[in-house]
Amino acid sequence: MSFEDRLSEVGLNLRSSIIRELLKFAASPEAISFGGGVPDPNTFPRHQLAEIAKEVVEQDYSYTLQYGTTEGDDLLAVQIIKLLNRIYGIADVQRDQLLFTTGSQQALDLMARIFLDKDSICFLEFPAYLGAVSAFRMSFPRFETVPLEDDGMDVGYLENRLRELDAKGEIKKVKFLYTVPNFHNPASVTMSLEKRKKLIEICDRYDILILEDDPYGMLRFSGERLPSLYKLAGPDRVVLLNSFSKVLTPGLRIGMMVGHSSIIRRATMAKQAMDLCCPTLTQRIAARYLERHDLVEQLKPGIELYRGKKDTMIRALNEHFSEIKGAKWVDPEGGLFVWVTLPQGFDTIGMFDVAKAKNVYYIPGEAFSIEKTPSTSMRLSFCLPPEERIVEGVRRLKDVIAQYGREKGLM
Amino acid sequence: MSFEDRLSEVGLNLRSSIIRELLKFAASPEAISFGGGVPDPNTFPRHQLAEIAKEVVEQDYSYTLQYGTTEGDDLLAVQIIKLLNRIYGIADVQRDQLLFTTGSQQALDLMARIFLDKDSICFLEFPAYLGAVSAFRMSFPRFETVPLEDDGMDVGYLENRLRELDAKGEIKKVKFLYTVPNFHNPASVTMSLEKRKKLIEICDRYDILILEDDPYGMLRFSGERLPSLYKLAGPDRVVLLNSFSKVLTPGLRIGMMVGHSSIIRRATMAKQAMDLCCPTLTQRIAARYLERHDLVEQLKPGIELYRGKKDTMIRALNEHFSEIKGAKWVDPEGGLFVWVTLPQGFDTIGMFDVAKAKNVYYIPGEAFSIEKTPSTSMRLSFCLPPEERIVEGVRRLKDVIAQYGREKGLM
Numbered sequence: 001m002s003f004e005d006r007l008s009e010v011g012l013n014l015r016s017s018i019i020r021e022l023l024k025f026a027a028s029p030e031a032i033s034f035g036g037g038v039p040d041p042n043t044f045p046r047h048q049l050a051e052i053a054k055e056v057v058e059q060d061y062s063y064t065l066q067y068g069t070t071e072g073d074d075l076l077a078v079q080i081i082k083l084l085n086r087i088y089g090i091a092d093v094q095r096d097q098l099l100f101t102t103g104s105q106q107a108l109d110l111m112a113r114i115f116l117d118k119d120s121i122c123f124l125e126f127p128a129y130l131g132a133v134s135a136f137r138m139s140f141p142r143f144e145t146v147p148l149e150d151d152g153m154d155v156g157y158l159e160n161r162l163r164e165l166d167a168k169g170e171i172k173k174v175k176f177l178y179t180v181p182n183f184h185n186p187a188s189v190t191m192s193l194e195k196r197k198k199l200i201e202i203c204d205r206y207d208i209l210i211l212e213d214d215p216y217g218m219l220r221f222s223g224e225r226l227p228s229l230y231k232l233a234g235p236d237r238v239v240l241l242n243s244f245s246k247v248l249t250p251g252l253r254i255g256m257m258v259g260h261s262s263i264i265r266r267a268t269m270a271k272q273a274m275d276l277c278c279p280t281l282t283q284r285i286a287a288r289y290l291e292r293h294d295l296v297e298q299l300k301p302g303i304e305l306y307r308g309k310k311d312t313m314i315r316a317l318n319e320h321f322s323e324i325k326g327a328k329w330v331d332p333e334g335g336l337f338v339w340v341t342l343p344q345g346f347d348t349i350g351m352f353d354v355a356k357a358k359n360v361y362y363i364p365g366e367a368f369s370i371e372k373t374p375s376t377s378m379r380l381s382f383c384l385p386p387e388e389r390i391v392e393g394v395r396r397l398k399d400v401i402a403q404y405g406r407e408k409g410l411m
Numbered sequence: 412m413s414f415e416d417r418l419s420e421v422g423l424n425l426r427s428s429i430i431r432e433l434l435k436f437a438a439s440p441e442a443i444s445f446g447g448g449v450p451d452p453n454t455f456p457r458h459q460l461a462e463i464a465k466e467v468v469e470q471d472y473s474y475t476l477q478y479g480t481t482e483g484d485d486l487l488a489v490q491i492i493k494l495l496n497r498i499y500g501i502a503d504v505q506r507d508q509l510l511f512t513t514g515s516q517q518a519l520d521l522m523a524r525i526f527l528d529k530d531s532i533c534f535l536e537f538p539a540y541l542g543a544v545s546a547f548r549m550s551f552p553r554f555e556t557v558p559l560e561d562d563g564m565d566v567g568y569l570e571n572r573l574r575e576l577d578a579k580g581e582i583k584k585v586k587f588l589y590t591v592p593n594f595h596n597p598a599s600v601t602m603s604l605e606k607r608k609k610l611i612e613i614c615d616r617y618d619i620l621i622l623e624d625d626p627y628g629m630l631r632f633s634g635e636r637l638p639s640l641y642k643l644a645g646p647d648r649v650v651l652l653n654s655f656s657k658v659l660t661p662g663l664r665i666g667m668m669v670g671h672s673s674i675i676r677r678a679t680m681a682k683q684a685m686d687l688c689c690p691t692l693t694q695r696i697a698a699r700y701l702e703r704h705d706l707v708e709q710l711k712p713g714i715e716l717y718r719g720k721k722d723t724m725i726r727a728l729n730e731h732f733s734e735i736k737g738a739k740w741v742d743p744e745g746g747l748f749v750w751v752t753l754p755q756g757f758d759t760i761g762m763f764d765v766a767k768a769k770n771v772y773y774i775p776g777e778a779f780s781i782e783k784t785p786s787t788s789m790r791l792s793f794c795l796p797p798e799e800r801i802v803e804g805v806r807r808l809k810d811v812i813a814q815y816g817r818e819k820g821l822m
Contacts, residue, residue, distance in 0.1 A: 003620070003674050006586055008550065011525030014680040038478055046472040053692075054465035061457040065662035067449055102513060102686035109685045113549070114422030134684040138524070139419065175417055209414070251476035253690040263414050269425040273545040274520045274685075275513035279664040279693050281464075 010138050018367045019130065022352065026361040032393035033361040034380035037185060037246075037336050043302035044249045045293070052288045057281065064281040070272040072100030073283035079290035080256060086296065087218060088228045088240075096261040097235060099268055100278055104215055104243040104255040108135035108178075110267040110274075111211055111239065111257075115175040116141045121165065123177035125153055127339075127368035127377070129185050129213070132178050141175070143370050150330070152191025153179060155198045162206045176209040176239075181229060183216040183335025186368050186379035190333050193226050200233045213241045218299060220334035221307040235260040244286060246336065247299055252282040306336065309382040309390060313338055316394035324401060324411070336383040341365075341376055342401065343410065348378040351404040358403075360396040421549050429778045430541065433763065437772040443804035444772040445791035448596060448657075448747050454713035455660045456704070463699045468692065475692040481683040483511030484694035490701035491667060497707065498629060499639045499651075507672040508646060510679055511689055515626055515654040515666040519546035519589075521678040521685075522622055522650065522668075526586040527552045532576065534588035536564055538750075538779035538788070540596050540624070543589050552586070554781050561741070563602025564590060566609045573617045587620040587650075592640060594627040594746025597779050597790035601744050604637050611644045624652045629710060631745035632718040646671040655697060657747065658710055663693040717747065720793040720801060724749055727805035735812060735822070747794040752776075752787055753812065754821065759789040762815040769814075771807040 004012070019035070026033035056064045063073075071077075077095050084090045101107040108131060116122060116139035124132065126145035136143070144161060147154045158177075165171050179199075181191040191199070203210055212229045230240040239259035244252055257267060271277075289295075314331050317340070321327050326343030340362075342348065348364035355361060365375025380397075382390055405411030415423070430446065437444035467475045474484075482488075488506050495501045512518040519542060527533060527550035535543065537556035544554070555572060558565045569588075576582050590610075592602040602610070614621055623640045641651040650670035655663055668678060682688075700706075725742050728751070732738050737754030751773075753759065759775035766772060776786025791808075793801055816822030 003671060003677075006526060006583075006620070007677065008524065008526050008528045008531065008586075010681065011677050014525070014677060014684070016680055017683060020683075036478075041473040041477055044472055044476040046468055046476060049476065050465045050468035050472075053468045054461045057457055057461035057464045061455055061461075062452040063662075065455040065457060065460065065660035066452055067447075067656070067661045102689070105684075106686040113419065114425070115417060115419050117419045120419070131684075131687070138681070138684055172417075175419075209417070245478070249476035250478040251474075251691045253686070253688070260414060266414075266418065266422050266425060269427055270421065270549070272428060272431075273425070273516075273542075273549055275517040275664070276542070277664070278513070279690055280662045282690050282692060 009140070013137070015134070017130070017134070019363055022363065022367070023361060025356060028359070031359045031361060032385055032389050032396065034382065034385070034393060035361045035363055036384070037381050038384050039246055039250060040305060040383055043305060045289070045298060048293060049249070049285060049289060052285050056284045056288055060284055064284045066280060068277040068280035068283070070268050070277050072278060073280060073287055076100065076283045076287035076290070079287055083290065083295065084258065088231050090231055093258055094261065097258055097264055099257045099264050099271065100283060101255040101257055101271065102253045102275070102278055103245060103250070104213060104241045105131050105135065106271070107241045107255050107257040108132050109138070110270055111176065112136045112139045113270050114263070114266045119173060121170065121174045123158070123174065124370070125179055125184065125187070127186050127365060128370060129180055130368055132213070133370055145370065148184060148187045148189055150189055152181060152189055152195045153199065155195050155202060158199070159202050162202065162208070166206060171206055174206070174208055176211045177203065178211045178213065179229070180213045182214055182226070183219065183332050183337070185216070185335070186337055186339055186363065188330040188332040188335060188337045188339040190223070190226070196226065196229055196232060200229060200237065203237060210238045211241065212238050215243045215246050216335035218247045218296070219303055219306060219336070221303065221310060223333040230258065239263060248286065248289070248295065252286055254278070254282060254286050306383060309387055310338070312387045312390045313380065313382040313394060316391045320394055320398040336381050338380045338382060340378050340380055344376060345408065345410040346376045346405070347374045348376065349374065351400060354404045355397070355400045358396045358400050360393050360400060362397070420551070424548070426545070428541070428545070430774055433774065433778070434772060436767060439770070442770045442772060443796055443800050443807065445793065445796070445804060446772045446774055447795070448792050449795050450657055450661060451716060451794055454716060456700070456709060459704060460660070460696060460700060463696050467695045467699055471695055475695045477691060479688040479691035479694070481679050481688050483689060484691065484698055487511065487694045487698035487701070490698055494701065494706065495669065499642050501642055504669060505672065508669055508675055510668045510675050510682065511694060512666040512668055512682070513664045513686070513689055514656060514661070515624060515652045516542050516546065517682070518652045518666050518668040519543050520549070521681050522587065523547045523550045524681050525674070525677045530584060531586045532581065532584045533586055534569070535781070536590055536595065536598070538597050538776060539781060540591055541779055543624070544781055556781065559595060559598045559600055561600055563592060563600055563606045564610065566606050566613060569610070570613050573613065573619070577617060582617055585617070585619055587622045588614065589622045589624065590640070591624045593625055593637070594630065594743050594748070596627070596746070597748055597750055597774065599741040599743040599746060599748045599750040601634070601637070607637065607640055607643060611640060611648065614648060621649045622652065623649050626654045626657050627746035629658045629707070630714055630717060630747070632714065632721060634744040641669065650674060659697065659700070659706065663697055665689070665693060665697050717794060720798055721749070723798045723801045724791065724793040724805065727802045731805050731809040747792050749791045749793060751789050751791055755787060756819065756821045757787045757816070758785045759787065760785065762811060765815045766808070766811045769807045769811050771804050771811060773808070
């Protein structure tokens with residue numbers, strides 16, 4: 001029996017993750033996968049977390065095994081407010097400006113639910129973070145994409161589009177603009193300070209809410225830390241999302257939403273109807289961890305690990321890809337990804353079968369487009385494979401490109 | 412600054428939980444609260460869970476601290492499939508018929524998202540479980556309510572309404588019927604076997620999907636265990652929800668959805684866009700617990716505890732409420748609640764201020780209506796207060812009723 005005929009519009013329009021489909025075979029031991037943005041388990045402080053897990057179940061059981069509030073653990077909130085001050089220099093976040101979510105993904109879903117209707121307009125960067133697209137899409141808004149440049153969003157393009165929408169009387173339909181300013185997923189670029197200021201100026205002028213997603217910000221390898229949009233413009237203009245997934249562990253599924261109390265209040269009401277609350281256990285584990293350990297210090301070996309892997313990947317690309325005329329790649333200042341663009345004519349989804357045959361996996365650029373636009377680009381994650389596998393994987397990729405290029409008469 | 416002017420229809424129509432508002436002051440040490448349906452922390456197997464928590468973080472860290480699949484932990488699935496067979500006699504549940512969710516609440520939200528549109532019709536029992544109403548409401552369906560009787564849903568009423576809808580050509584709009592057959596929240600009644608069979612017969616005739624929610628089924632004090640609707644009619648007719656919140660611990664936030672693989676597949680796709688996955692840690696803790704401990708056996712002292720509390724509450728009601736002419740209450744065969752109905756003229760929400768002054772808390776029946784209908788009923792949870800506080804609380808409630816009744820000229 002099929003239930004397709006009674007599905008809702010949302011139910012009918014769900015799409016299975018292309019990334020998931022592509023990476024089905026990436027788990028075999030011979031495969032080298034630059035696919036998922038999955039952190040290296042060696043960076044997880046498992047001994048400390050194991051001790052804390054035992055302790056908070058044993059001692060705080062009437063909290064950690066019980067229902068919690070929708071807003072989340074107050075002890076964790078105390079720690080996060082301190083951490084926000086430390087990493088962003090935001091000194092004045094109040095408890096009612098903070099909501100804990102199941103990863104940032106739930107915060108994206110919450111933003112969609114409380115702001116987006118069918119006739120709403122939602123701005124995204126292009127290429128786009130797919131998780132955001134899939135969350136927003138369930139409200140069927142109109143997507144507007146702003147191209148990414150080497151120093152972040154093309155703010156001139158954005159300004160023109162907003163001017164046009166304003167002229168057409170549609171500016172009120174723009175509910176928010178979503179951006180990943182640091183070490184973008186997938187484009188790996190970082191928005192310059194000048195563009196951050198310009199973006200805020202434009203959004204102030206047209207009264208556009210900014211949704212700033214910063215899961216990778218603490219993973220900086222080089223260059224100067226830039227102020228967050230939230231730090232520059234405050235909660236009247238910006239909602240800030242962050243997550244422990246890339247800097248502590250994804251397994252706890254702790255995301256957070258920082259913003260104006262009136263937005264957080266609505267998001268909390270929606271979350272209450274969606275799942276009542278996040279697990280109290282995982283939140284209290286994180287709270288105790290932050291009470292006892294200096295996350296910024298603890299993260300340093302992890303940053304070194306990722307920097308080493310990133311350097312290895314860039315060296316391998318320099319060595320093997322330099323002869324591919326027209327190919328280019330971003331050397332990211334942080335994060336988990338390198339965005340590689342091949343010469344015109346290449347189609348990285350078409351090339352995927354060749355890659356599969358050679359047992360090397362990447363995410364084709366098409367996966368980061370809203371309407372499945374063919375793409376010459378691909379995202380390479382360097383976070384999970386060991387360094388020697390990164391070198392070998394890039395070598396395999398070069399062979400893939402050479403074979404596909406020959407087959408298609410591109411090289 | 413307010414963001415109200417740019418909220419979506421969902422955002423604008425969110426309602427803050429009336430229960431939450433009512434119970435704000437119920438936490439003071441002098442208060443006796445029959446409010447929340449919160450399990451007694453003494454029933455949580457904290458020592459075993461503490462050991463397991465430590466072990467699975469230490470040893471399974473590359474799973475428990477990492478991202479998981481949207482479907483959830485396969486080891487937990489193995490255990491749940493066994494448990495479903497043991498408690499329901501359902502022998503043939505496949506892995507692709509099972510999805511783990513953040514409590515049952517998320518499963519309710521998933522059902523709403525994949526099935527309900529604005530013109531959909533959704534059947535509920537009256538009084539209704541509020542969590543279901545708040546989840547379903549975000550899709551703005553038309554609610555149809557079926558009155559509850561002492562032996563469950565008034566299936567004759569349901570049959571008439573379906574006949575009328577069929578005559579009006581609206582039967583295809585009915586997306587599902589939601590029911591809590593065992594120890595209903597809040598009405599505390601249990602659907603008889605005869606009615607279960609009749610309900611299925613009616614739903615077969617009109618091709619209505621049944622959403623069966625059974626969080627309390629394992630907490631039976633007396634009477635014979637009745638077959639679940641899922642057991643009687645299978646996945647072509649029924650989606651079964653269950654949860655560990657009332658039988659192990661709510662803090663893990665583990666709910667589950669069992670149904671036809673085509674429904675589970677859609678729900679999984681929606682969940683992926685909503686939060687990617689539940690925490691791997693909490694799922695693996697539950698899996699190891701079920702591998703090593705017999706949940707059914709372990710639950711026995713908890714059932715005895717609740718039975719004792721329920722008996723105490725019923726004795727206290729018999730003693731103190733018998734003189735209130737026209738008052739009646741259900742002596743439930745299991746679960747966590749007693750549903751008390753006062754004589755005509757009483758309004759349990761109007762009476763709440765008197766109760767607050769006397770430091771005793773309950774949930775007024777109005778909270779379980781869809782359009783805030785005044786009610787003579789109230790829900791009393793006996794699960795949390797110790798027995799002597801239950802006796803004292805019922806005594807206070809009698810004083811509340813007497814005072815309110817005198818003030819309103821009802822007694």
